[in-house]
Amino acid sequence: xxxxxxxxxxxxxxxxxxxxxxxxxxxxxxxxxxxxxxxxxxxxxxxxxxxxxxxxxxxxxxxxxxxxxxxxxxxxxxxxxxxxxxxxxxxxxxxxxxxxxxxxxxxxxxxxxxxxxxxxxxxxxxxxxxxxxxxxxxxxxxxxxxxxxxxxxxxxxxxxxxxxxxxxxxxxxxxxxxxxxxxxxxxxxxxxxxxxxxxxxxxxxxxxxxxxxxxxxxxxxxxxxxxxxxxxxxxxxxxxxxxxxxxxxxxxxxxxxxxxxxxxxxxxxxxxxxxxxxxxxxxxxxxxxxxxxxxxxxxxxxxxxxxxxxxxxxxxxxxxxxxxxxxxxxxxxxxxxxxxxxxxxxxxxxxxxxxxxxxxxxxxxxxxxxxxxxxxxxxxxxx
Ligand SMILES: C[S@@+](CC[C@H](N)C(=O)[O-])C[C@H]1O[C@@H](n2cnc3c(N)ncnc32)[C@H](O)[C@@H]1O
Numbered sequence: 001x002x003x004x005x006x007x008x009x010x011x012x013x014x015x016x017x018x019x020x021x022x023x024x025x026x027x028x029x030x031x032x033x034x035x036x037x038x039x040x041x042x043x044x045x046x047x048x049x050x051x052x053x054x055x056x057x058x059x060x061x062x063x064x065x066x067x068x069x070x071x072x073x074x075x076x077x078x079x080x081x082x083x084x085x086x087x088x089x090x091x092x093x094x095x096x097x098x099x100x101x102x103x104x105x106x107x108x109x110x111x112x113x114x115x116x117x118x119x120x121x122x123x124x125x126x127x128x129x130x131x132x133x134x135x136x137x138x139x140x141x142x143x144x145x146x147x148x149x150x151x152x153x154x155x156x157x158x159x160x161x162x163x164x165x166x167x168x169x170x171x172x173x174x175x176x177x178x179x180x181x182x183x184x185x186x187x188x189x190x191x192x193x194x195x196x197x198x199x200x201x202x203x204x205x206x207x208x209x210x211x212x213x214x215x216x217x218x219x220x221x222x223x224x225x226x227x228x229x230x231x232x233x234x235x236x237x238x239x240x241x242x243x244x245x246x247x248x249x250x251x252x253x254x255x256x257x258x259x260x261x262x263x264x265x266x267x268x269x270x271x272x273x274x275x276x277x278x279x280x281x282x283x284x285x286x287x288x289x290x291x292x293x294x295x296x297x298x299x300x301x302x303x304x305x306x307x308x309x310x311x312x313x314x315x316x317x318x319x320x321x322x323x324x325x326x327x328x329x330x331x332x333x334x335x336x337x338x339x340x341x342x343x344x345x346x347x348x349x350x351x352x353x354x355x356x357x358x359x360x361x362x363x364x365x366x367x368x369x370x371x372x373x374x375x376x377x378x379x380x381x382x383x
Contacts, residue, residue, distance in 0.1 A: 016045035016287035021192060029191035031205045033230075035283075036291050037174035041128070045287040048172070049129050059273050059290055061168045062251070062317065062359055063102035066349040070105025071332040072324040073249075076379045077163055078110065078117045080247050083375050084161050089122040091162030091246075095155055095239075096169030097125035100136035107143040109332070123149040124156060157242055164239045165249035170300075171292045173231040177268060178209055180220040185210050188225075190283065197283040206230075216257040216298055225268040226261055227293040233303040236368075240307030245371040248309060251317065253362050254295030269294035297366050309368040313380035318360030321353060323381040 020038060024030060040047045062069045081090045097103055103125045110118040123143065127133045136151040143149045155164060177188035179201060186201040187209060204210060212228050213220065220226055239248050254260065260269070272282045274289040282291055301311045315323070325332065333346045352358040369375050 014045075014285040014288045016042055017197075017285070019045065020190075020286055021195070021197070024190070024192050029189040029200060029202070031176060032188045032190055032199070033174045033176040033205075035190040035197075035286070039286045039289075039291055040172060040174065042287060047287050047290055049131070050287065051131050059276070061098075062353055062363065063098075063105065063167055065353055065359070066333070066346060067105040067109070068325070068330065068333050068346070068350055069321070069353060070102050071109040072321050072379075073102070073165070074106040074109040074114070075324050075332075076249070076320075076377065077106065077165075078114045079378055080163050080375075081117050081120060083372065083377075084245060086116070086120065087161040088120040089162075090117070090120045091122050091124060091156070091159045093124045093126060093155055093159060093162060093164040095126045095164060095166040095235075096172070097127045097132075097136070097151075099132050100125055100127075100139040100151075102167055103136070103149065104139045104143075107140065107148060111143070111146075111148075118148065121148050122162075125149060125151045126153070126155050127151065128153055155239065155242055158244070159242050159246065160244040161246055162243070163247040163249060164243065165247075165251070167251045169252070170229070170232045170235065170250060170295045171252050171254070172290070173229055173235065175227040175229040175231070175270070175293045176205070176209055177225065177227055177270065178204065178220070179225045180222050183222070185213070185220070197286075199283070212299070213261075215302060216296075218257055218261045220261065221263070221266070224261075224266050226265070227268050227270055229293065229296065229299070232295065233299055236300045236304045236309070237307045240304050240309040240368070240370060243309075243370050246369070247312070247372075247375075248304070248366075248368045248370075250295070250297075250300060250366045250368075251363060252295040254297055254364060256314070257296055257298035260294060260296050260298075265294075295364075297364060300366055301368070304368050308370045310370070312367040312369045312375055312377060314364060314366045315380055315382065316361045317363035317365060318354040318356060319382050320365045320379045321350075321360075323379050325350075327378075 125136055133151050140149050178185055187204045189200050189202045190197055191200050209228050270293045272279045272289040272291050354360040
């Protein structure tokens with residue numbers, strides 16, 4: 001395979017490069033999944049864990065576009081609460097809550113529009129990065145004072161009734177990479193050649209990689225590269241195990257397995273983001289750039305079944321938001337006293353969230369449920 005143009009180890013002053021190079025010198029090549037885990041989550045230099053977060057420097061998510069995203073999600077959560085029989089508490093567990101923006105939008109809206117639901121919510125903002133958790137205090141102060149929100153580092157082990165949801169979490173989990181080579185599945189490792197990081201193919205680090213494709217009826221073509229996110233499989237299984245009765249909502253870019261592993265994705269979907277620029281130079285500047293791969297929604301469905309989750313539905317972000325927003329013609333977009341220009345601006349931002357060429361069809365929403373008889377959700381009602 002062709003190495004992806006490696007740079008000198010300390011390129012761009014990335015101190016993690018030196019740490020990883022030393023480790024490879026001492027113990028040999030590491031799987032790409034291990035390399036990515038360190039790039040994103042190394043305790044000191046990982047992209048998401050280091051003290052100076054690159055918020056808005058490299059990427060933005062739907063939650064950053066406009067509060068309508070959180071407001072419509074709040075409508076969906078409120079409906080789920082009713083379907084569950086209005087339990088108190090209803091645990092709304094946001095995994096990978098970042099700086100707390102989505103949490104703030106959901107709770108502000110729930111407090112204003114659904115007082116009974118707000119009184120029942122226990123909002124758990126789960127964020128692995130301490131730097132990002134610290135930002136929650138600022139954004140969520142009012143709701144913390146009202147006793148409605150907690151900030152933690154891990155998803156609680158027991159959620160009697162509620163919903164675990166995430167926006168762009170699973171694409172940021174470390175992924176294995178494989179390639180079909182000479183009729184055999186081989187795994188991508190990262191080693192050193194002339195003091196530069198380089199990719200190399202080796203036997204799979206675990207037989208689970210082969211089982212993963214067999215379980216989904218997928219056969220890779222000769223020369224085809226692909227990602228296998230075993231962390232996402234574990235994550236969804238754990239989510240199902242934690243939930244007693246309730247839902248899991250996964251918002252992310254990705255596909256069902258048959259589309260994710262088709263000829264259009266022959267080189268896989270892994271990309272690096274830096275300063276809003278996409279690059280395939282994924283070995284560059286470890287810890288300095290965001291690494292991400294598309295989510296396999298079929299795998300989430302199949303692995304979720306191991307812990308009792310059933311598929312409620314999979315729709316585009318556009319279908320989800322239109323389903324929830326059309327009843328009041330997206331009246332939730334506006335604030336009292338806004339000028340016509342401000343309203344126009346809000347409508348343009350909504351367009352970005354739902355337009356097929358914007359985020360509307362790039363992002364998918366998978367909803368799964370547990371211990372509920374065929375729930376009907378407005379977010380899945382389509383156009
Ligand atoms: C791409 S960011 C998305 C942040 C936020 N959801 C948003 O929409 O802006 C992914 C976030 O998930 C966090 N994260 C990654 N793995 C996690 C885990 N196992 N538990 C909790 N948070 C995690 C990262 O630290 C990061 O803040």
